Amino acid sequence: MGVFLRALRALFLLAGFYLLCLVVLGVFAGIAVAVHHWAPTLAALKVDVILLLLALPVVRASFFIRPPEDDGEDGLRLSKAAQPELWAVVRQAAEEAGTRAPDEIRLTGSVNAAVAENTRMLGLMPGRRRLHLGAPLLTGLTQAQLMAVLGHEFGHYSNADTRLSAITLRGRHAVTRTVSAYHERADQRVEKERARQEKKAGRARAKGKKPKAVDTTGAGFGHRQMAKLFVAYAKFYLRATQSVARRQELAADRVAVRIAGRDAAASALRQTTALDAAHGFYLRTYATVGIPAGLMPPHGQFYGGLARLLAEPERQEELAGLRTGLPEEETSPYDAHPPTAERIRLIEELPDDGRGHLEPSGPAMALLREAGRVLGELEDVTLTAEALAMRRVDWPELLHLGLRAGCDADAEPLREAMRQALGGDAGLRTLLDAADAGALWRVADALPKSEEAGRASGRAAREFARPGLRYGLSRLVILELVDAGLARWEMSWSDGTRLDLSDDYGDRLSQALEAAVADTPDTRPLRELLPRALHPTTF
Structure with missing residues (x-):
């Protein structure tokens, strides 16, 4: 599916959501007119209040709330002057992917890499590009594997995925906001009814009478029913957009193979999966274990300690086992990514491109100048104020x-x-x-x-x-x-x-x-x- 058709489909799905909102509001308006025509004035006014309460979540969540934009403040900004080697690799990967390089690199603390683009006119006009790169990836990947990761991310740029995501993200945000608004209103009605009944029960006990049991079954019924309507469209919307997203991921994998080679692309996926498990274990067992005592590792070691864990021969054996035996993931129709095992299988089934002997290379962290200092600065911008105030030991x-x-x-x-x-x-x-x-x-x-x-x-x-x-x-x-x-x-x-x-x-x-x-x-x-x-x- 070409860029134009994908954009048209995304716009159609987004328009469908707003059309649903207009239909709902139109039905409410029709009910209000009919009630005013056939019912007494007082009853009509009561119905108006109910309809207004049911319509407010649609109006507020769908039309007056803008989706959040990437402000670029997540992570540590790595300038071209301070990190020329990393920027050179990034520009090379973008050039080989046939796309414009990012305008900014942000180092993050997660086992992930992602690209974003602050587009205009719902993604029809390109904007400022940003690459988010996780420090654990630099810690655990080789430079060849990092090139594969960058190739995958820049494949999203070259396929215009980041521009089109502005449309789909706006739709997802509007749907989820509307559903959340209805559930919040229903919960508020339940709590209000519970408080009313408990107050009434308290008065009964004060008079020596047996109070009735608190029952909030009917509270918030209308809001919950409206939520079901929008949940149904949300499921349809997510299924439709996620099928496209999965194809985009596989297309980006092919770009990674073209840039870094088949073996490097497959090993990068295997290593990233193993790193994700190792990083979670590291955080639980080492980096955060001192928090109950108000303690943190030495400055720079909250993220830097992962390298010490990975360097142990016993841990390397465990990582090798994780890389070899990838678990079969339970797939969800709403997951944007195909199962990792499937992605690896599709890559490894490709013909040998003769670049396997080039795959071993130096550690990706070597591309970062003064890595210890940088990881310390990353702590300063990503950890909470409470964590940063803790004693370092x-x-x-x-x-x-x-x-x-x-x-x-x-x-x-x-x-x-x-x-x-x-x-x-x-x-x-x-x-x-x-x-x-x-x-x-x-x-x-x-x-x-x-x-x-x-x-x-x-x-x-x-x-x-x-x-x-x-x-x-x-x-x-x-x-x-x-x-x-x-x-x-x-x-x-x-x-x-x-x-x-x-x-x-x-x-x-x-x-x-x-x-x-x-x-x-x-x-x-x-x-x-x-x-x-x-x-x-x-x-």
């Missing part, structure tokens, strides 16, 4: 203190149960003394329960409570050992983090915990492992 201290804070939070449900069941102090000594006094299962009964556990009683209730009780107790014990200097979380870029306890000590601790949460609790084995301050006074 080295990785070992970050992991240890962050995991201690997490352990402390995990122990809080048991502490709260102790406050409810026992009152007063909620420390480990209190819990062990309560267990010796036969009150442990009273504490366990105060722990949060699932619906099924809440219905259980006797032996069954105890079995439901035991795992949570044991886990909370283990958190309290670990905190005591850590604070006494008898244990510490140790980090490793190859193995993650682990609590530094000898195997013998760890086995004894596990057995002691089991004894402490037995039907007849025995705290003596556990006390013998803990600091002397937690031993019974008779010791």
Whole structure:
């Protein structure tokens, strides 16, 4: 489908949405006229109010709200003067794709590359172009793979996809805004009705009467029904536009193959998929683990630490496994991208272009001058003010203190149960003394329960409570050992983090915990492992 036909189709779908809005408003107007003609004035005015409330989301969300524009403020701007090597590669990729190079490069913190164009007249007139390039891609890709990624993105430019996206994005935004507006109005009606009924029930209780149960079933009914109408068109709109978007992605893949070669294009897709998983693991396990303790990695290492993870031989083996065994993704009719496995298969089925021996190359990060400084500047413009204000510590201290804070939070449900069941102090000594006094299962009964556990009683209730009780107790014990200097979380870029306890000590601790949460609790084995301050006074 050529550019003209794609533009015509996008305009037709957008016009269809506004036509639907006009039809809805026309029906409302017809109902209002008919009611004024046949019904009493007071009833007609009530209908007018209802119709006005139903029409407002259509008018406001469809005609008076402009779609958000890319203001270019996302990420760190990389100037041509400061990063000439990267800009040279970008210009080369654009030239080989047969399109105009971007006017701006923005470095971001995501495992993604994307192009945008601030067009005019719904995409009919070209505008300023911008390339968004994720720092994790520079960290984990070779220069040949980066060229393939750039070739794919500039394929969208050469196929006029970025210009036409202004039309389709406007339509998607209008549809979703209208649906959201109806759901918001319905929710507001439900909350208003709930508050009215609860207030009425409160007055009934004050008079000694039994209040009626709160029932908001009918509240917001009209808005929910209107939302269903626009959801139906939204599904049609997304299906129609996404089929075109998928063809655009495959066409952009062919541009990537032409520029970087078949093998580089396929390996770039495989590596990007593996990088996405590795980056998520890195953020969860390393970069953000200190946040509960108000800590951040050294400046520049929030994004820079990923390179240290990827450099470990054990991690490289894991990445190789991710690259080889791509999971089959569940496809959605609304997803703009075909499954990655399908894209790779189509590329690898192409004839050998003889450029496979050229695929290995230097790391893409080598194109960035003063990479450490740049990654630090990226933190300054992408992280929240709260994150930037946190104290910076080295990785070992970050992991240890962050995991201690997490352990402390995990122990809080048991502490709260102790406050409810026992009152007063909620420390480990209190819990062990309560267990010796036969009150442990009273504490366990105060722990949060699932619906099924809440219905259980006797032996069954105890079995439901035991795992949570044991886990909370283990958190309290670990905190005591850590604070006494008898244990510490140790980090490793190859193995993650682990609590530094000898195997013998760890086995004894596990057995002691089991004894402490037995039907007849025995705290003596556990006390013998803990600091002397937690031993019974008779010791």
